[in-house]
Amino acid sequence: MTCLETIDLCHRYATGEAILHDVSLAVPRGSVYGFLGPNGAGKTTTLRLVLGLIRKQRGAITIFGRSLDTHRVEILKRVGSLIESPSLYEHLTAQENLALLQRIHRVPKARIDALLERVGLAGTRGKRAGQFSLGMKQRLGIAAAMLHRPDLLILDEPTNGLDPNGIIEMRGLLVALNREEGTTILVSSHLLAEIERFVTHVGIVHRGRLLFQGTLDALRRERKSEVPVALRTADDRRALRVLADAGVDACADEHGIVMPAMPPPRIAAINRQLVEQSIDVHAIGAGGGDLESIFMDLLGSRAA
Amino acid sequence: MSSLFFDAFCCEWLKRRRSLGAWLVLAGALFTPTIIVVARLIRHAQLPALYAAPEFWTSLWRSSWESMAIFFVPMAAILATSLVVQIEVRNNAWKQVHALPLEPATIFFAKFAVIVLMLAQFFVLFDVGIYLSALLPSLLVVGVPYPPAPLPLRAFLADTAIYFIDCLPIVAAQYAMSLRFNHFLAPIGIGFMAWVGALAALSWQHANLVPYAYTMLDYIKDNPAARAIAPASGMHAFAIGWFVVFTAAGYVSFATKPHKG
Numbered sequence: 001m002t003c004l005e006t007i008d009l010c011h012r013y014a015t016g017e018a019i020l021h022d023v024s025l026a027v028p029r030g031s032v033y034g035f036l037g038p039n040g041a042g043k044t045t046t047l048r049l050v051l052g053l054i055r056k057q058r059g060a061i062t063i064f065g066r067s068l069d070t071h072r073v074e075i076l077k078r079v080g081s082l083i084e085s086p087s088l089y090e091h092l093t094a095q096e097n098l099a100l101l102q103r104i105h106r107v108p109k110a111r112i113d114a115l116l117e118r119v120g121l122a123g124t125r126g127k128r129a130g131q132f133s134l135g136m137k138q139r140l141g142i143a144a145a146m147l148h149r150p151d152l153l154i155l156d157e158p159t160n161g162l163d164p165n166g167i168i169e170m171r172g173l174l175v176a177l178n179r180e181e182g183t184t185i186l187v188s189s190h191l192l193a194e195i196e197r198f199v200t201h202v203g204i205v206h207r208g209r210l211l212f213q214g215t216l217d218a219l220r221r222e223r224k225s226e227v228p229v230a231l232r233t234a235d236d237r238r239a240l241r242v243l244a245d246a247g248v249d250a251c252a253d254e255h256g257i258v259m260p261a262m263p264p265p266r267i268a269a270i271n272r273q274l275v276e277q278s279i280d281v282h283a284i285g286a287g288g289g290d291l292e293s294i295f296m297d298l299l300g301s302r303a304a
Numbered sequence: 305m306s307s308l309f310f311d312a313f314c315c316e317w318l319k320r321r322r323s324l325g326a327w328l329v330l331a332g333a334l335f336t337p338t339i340i341v342v343a344r345l346i347r348h349a350q351l352p353a354l355y356a357a358p359e360f361w362t363s364l365w366r367s368s369w370e371s372m373a374i375f376f377v378p379m380a381a382i383l384a385t386s387l388v389v390q391i392e393v394r395n396n397a398w399k400q401v402h403a404l405p406l407e408p409a410t411i412f413f414a415k416f417a418v419i420v421l422m423l424a425q426f427f428v429l430f431d432v433g434i435y436l437s438a439l440l441p442s443l444l445v446v447g448v449p450y451p452p453a454p455l456p457l458r459a460f461l462a463d464t465a466i467y468f469i470d471c472l473p474i475v476a477a478q479y480a481m482s483l484r485f486n487h488f489l490a491p492i493g494i495g496f497m498a499w500v501g502a503l504a505a506l507s508w509q510h511a512n513l514v515p516y517a518y519t520m521l522d523y524i525k526d527n528p529a530a531r532a533i534a535p536a537s538g539m540h541a542f543a544i545g546w547f548v549v550f551t552a553a554g555y556v557s558f559a560t561k562p563h564k565g
Contacts, residue, residue, distance in 0.1 A: 048399075051399075051402075051403045052402070052403075052564070053399055053402055053403065053563070053564045053565055054562065054563055054564070055562040055563075073405045073406065073407060074405070076403060076404065076405040077405040079403070081400075081403045083399050083403075084396075084399075085396055087395060087396055087397035087398075087399055087400035087401075087565075088395060088397070089319055089391065089395050089397060090394075090395055091321070091322045091323055091391075092318070092319070092321065092322070096318060096321070099318065100315045100318055100319065101315075101404070103311045103314055103315050104308075104311055104312065104315055104404050104405070104406065105405075106311070144400070
């Protein structure tokens with residue numbers, strides 16, 4: 001069941017420059033959806049459109065099965081968000097910043113202290129937000145987004161400004177939120193490595209186009225069939241001749257020989273042929289199969 | 305008033321705590337009374353005669369309002385309005401405000417109500433300040449009695465209410481501009497120019513059409529020494545009219561803004 005869906009979302013700047021081209025996201029309910037793409041890919045614009053912060057030009061947005069156009073307030077009651085930098089009133093304390101939202105969302109006051117405790121800011125509730133470090137501000141921003149126990153949490157680059165320890169804590173917090181409260185989380189990032197450990201689904205956007213959408217396993221499976229095979233031998237020149245005789249379109253580069261993508265039984269057969277010709281094989285296998293390589297390869301190949 | 309609007313209003317009221325706008329209201333309202341107290345303490349020898357005069361309160365009232373009506377009230381309305389809106393801009397918080405489950409009208413009018421209430425607070429503080437500026441010298445200087453003349457409280461409150469109405473067009477215009485322009489200097493610059501323009505227009509026969517001129521016109525209308533002949537007819541109706549027009553324009557501009565935060 002889909003929690004958030006966009007259909008053919010398009011957006012242009014006033015100058016006419018297109019930012020989004022037919023972006024159709026489908027965020028399953030209960031998922032942690034990683035919205036990935038390099039800086040300037042259109043992630044923040046998409047998230048702003050989803051929250052109604054930018055006037056929609058074309059396409060449709062549905063959240064909890066209802067159109068954002070007609071049920072905006074009703075939808076936003078169940079959505080928490082953190083877009084880019086946290087929106088904190090620096091002259092107010094951490095507790096006061098949350099009290100503002102507590103009134104609007106009508107949650108018990110006790111929730112403020114519980115949440116400050118949960119994000120590790122219990123000892124600073126009376127400190128002004130302006131005196132916070134970037135990491136503390138980010139954590140307070142997340143607390144503000146979580147205050148009313150939203151069914152959908154939209155976080156735009158939430159680990160910005162966090163140190164490695166803070167990133168791990170944030171990850172743990174989001175995973176716990178997803179598992180314990182069933183919150184659907186849509187989190188954007190430009191670093192796959194940062195979110196691959198906790199997302200269940202990914203959407204990859206580049207230059208305003210959605211290049212891939214699905215589970216992490218589906219991404220791995222899809223890209224595996226397209227990944228070239230790398231070969232290193234004791235004698236690459238002879239190996240190239242053997243491969244040419246076998247009808248394999250291989251070429252050599254500074255790291256060894258590169259062959260086109262092929263199924264595992266074919267790789268095994270080539271290995272046997274090389275060994276039978278007394279060519280020592282040092283390494284053979286699909287290169288760049290890790291997610292980061294898949295991500296970079298996807299951006300390079302499909303967006304070209 | 306719906307309970308959600310009340311909650312949004314309380315939320316906006318909390319935002320102004322410790323803000324520059326809140327301090328400006330306090331400092332602006334008490335500035336003239338403080339100057340009066342200091343001046344009177346310096347010239348304390350003249351105080352017994354001054355305090356004994358039957359027109360003591362009226363004279364104090366007029367001298368206090370001179371700088372207020374001409375300068376401080378328009379400036380406070382211009383600055384306080386812009387500063388309150390700037391709280392959102394400076395803290396990059398508009399995006400959070402617009403992502404709350406509130407209608408644009410609730411957001412717009414809750415903040416506007418806070419600004420208008422701050423302005424009312426400014427006038428009340430000023431009135432209290434005037435009273436204190438009369439009381440303190442009598443307490444601090446030996447031989448200066450509490451003014452025996454009766455305090456025309458009702459007339460003073462009526463005057464205050466009139467001045468409050470007079471500055472509503474300024475507040476509404478500044479609010480509309482502050483919501484439209486993100487840069488702090490744009491609404492303040494335009495407001496300042498409008499105030500200078502209103503000063504220049506005081507002697508114009510149609511000065512009662514100028515939205516930034518009403519506090520000044522109200523002050524000079526009973527002053528025979530004033531250089532301007534204030535066309536007082538329908539002035540407060542015009543003030544309310546401008547207030548409604550600017551508020552409506554501000555709301556339309558706010559609600560139809562393509563980028564919210």
